[in-house]
Amino acid sequence: MSESDLHLRIAPELLLFLPARRRREWQRVTPDGTSTLGHVVESIGVPLPEVGPLIVEGAEVGTSYQPVAGDVVHVHAMSRPQRVPLEPGQDAPRFLLDVHLGTLARRLRLLGVDATYHNDMDDPSLVAEANRERRVLLTQDHGLLCRRALWLGAYVRGTKANDQLRDLLERFAPPLRPWTRCTACNGELAPVDKSEIDRLLETGTRRSYDVYGRCSECGQIYWRGAHSEHLEEIVRSALRTTRQESQVGGESR
Incomplete structure (x- = not known):
């Protein structure tokens, strides 16, 4: 490994975010002396909401850490189940799904999970609503997850509804209250x-x-x-x- 480069070891779960031609565990980046580690990780294609601990020389660092030449960084995936900060009086995480996840939204509602969905809302509006209502924004749009204004988001894995639902349940483990919400509008x-x-x-x-x-x-x-x-x-x-x-x-x- 070159001592003039920054070396990132990407967790296998995160390789799907890298371009196919660069989908390998070790990534080499030339540090510019000003970019934060969070910026570097996103620059290779990995959205920060999918990233767990960042380890340099055996110690965990934050996304604001400024890497230097020779650093070896272990980029871990977000741990599961992921803990979601809750507002006072809130007993379970709430979700907002983008235009491509309508079937998943209906299935979450079937299970009693608070899940709103819009098929006519652009990215800035989705981010604004997620932030305003403190909902986790669920999407398969890498770029949407990289928006810095977004308070919390998650990439939904899978192309079939069954796989998407299993991924969501394993990641957030929300309490289930089946048959308590309207699958059409999310009302109780x-x-x-x-x-x-x-x-x-x-x-x-x-x-x-x-x-x-x-x-x-x-x-x-x-x-x-x-x-x-x-x-x-x-x-x-x-x-x-x-x-x-x-x-x-x-x-x-």
Whole structure:
């Protein structure tokens, strides 16, 4: 190794962020004497929200550390489960998902996780909302995660919804409260007497089911329906992933 260069050892979990032609564990960078270590790591393609401890000569340093020629830096991935700072009165992390993660958003809501989603919001607006509401911004856009104004974000691994959900649950281990949120709008569900919604139900539904819930935000009605086995399997799988136990119930109208 050249003593005039900075040598970065990138954790295997972070190699996916590097260009294919440079996807190797050791990275060599020529320090300019002014850039921070955080800037150097992002300059090779790794978003800082994905980075865990940075180790130089056996000691942990911050992203503001100014590296010098000859430094050997071990760049670790963010540890799991990742702890999210909570606001006073908040008992679980909240999430904001970008335009490409609509299915994941619905599955998180199915599990009772507070997850907002927009398909018409640009990057600056997403960052502003995430910061304002202290939501973890979930995305597969490397550039969005590199925005310095963003308080906290995470890259969602996987191309299929099942893999994305498993990745999210393993990373943040949010408490699950299945069947307590509206999958359409993220509002909370409340029990509703059948007599209050009788006129809104189709004859077959009215005759077959007696227990209902209604979204406090959009008014959508939910019940345990004939097509809920797929949804129940999603819930069972999620509970196995997080080693939680919960009552299963509910289907959307």
